[in-house]
Amino acid sequence: MFKGRRLLIATMHQKEQVIKPLMEQKIGVKCFVPKNFNTDLYGMFSGEVPRELSAMDTVRKKCLEAMEREHCNLGIASEGSFGPHPSLYFANANEEILILIDLKNNLEIVHIEWSLDTNFNGKYIANEAELMEFAQQVKFPSHGIILKKSKAAQKDIIKGIVQQEELLRSYNQIMITHKKAYVETDMRAMYNPTRMKVIETATENLIAKINSCCPLCKHPGFDVSEVVRGLKCSQCYQPTKSILSHIYQCKGCNYKEERLFPKNKNTEDPGFCDFCNP
Helix, strand or coil: CCCCCEEEECCCCCCHHHHHHHHHHHCCCEEECCCCCCHHHHCCCCCCCCCCCCHHHHHHHHHHHHHHHHCCCEEEEEEEEEEECCCCCCCEEEEEEEEEEECCCCEEEEEEEEECCCCCCEEEECCHHHHHHHHHHCCCCCCCEEEECCCCCCCCCEEEECCHHHHHHHHHHHHHHHCCEEEEECCCHHHCHHHHHHHHHHHHHHHHHHCCECCCCCCECCEEEEEEECCEECCCCCECCCEEEEEEECCCCCCEEEEECCCCCCCECHHHCCCCCC
16 A cells, blocks of 8 residues: 555654654655745744644644645654643653555554653753753753743744853843743754654554554554453452453444453452552
């Protein structure tokens, strides 16, 4: 279905560095990046352009518009979000959505990768010592930094700082003009190797979904469509909130299949049981 076809990678932030080798080697496509395709129009981490749509709608729109402009029927795009983890609220996380769209075969395959491995951070700073302490915490200079007059500022933003001399010069420039400064991590992929690694992992997992084919019609993207909870407690045998099974569904013929015990255990520890441990 994909071998030998041209695959557009909708990016301007060098994500092809990790996406292209994997897709070409494991799917057999020929990847290219559109020239002068401005993905910043869909939203910017630094705040100049807010993301108006949801992350899922944004990544789909970005991919489809790039494909339309380049007259290509096969495309891939990613969209990242950063903030508190949905269940571990005390920790920051990176949500990376990766989408493959095949207009020729009316196919869309999505993978969502959650990772706690992120340097996402930002704070107001009062002096150079605080600035350098923050820089060390966020893996500078291998990871870029952004400086601006306030957290909500939408102009006079200095991005892509990767040298200490530039960092100090930019900081002093902002302090002289605005009397305060806000520093944050640059989350664009080419300035953030940690995020780039998450995109690489997301690509590997998307490829696994692409290569997962329906047992009946062999359509790619045979994936989990529903999570069934109710794994029984090993002590009282009452159902818990833990996962009992995954329901897989084909996007082509709608065939469904239940696969029990996806976590490789057929009972749950009593510590996670509402009856034994209310």
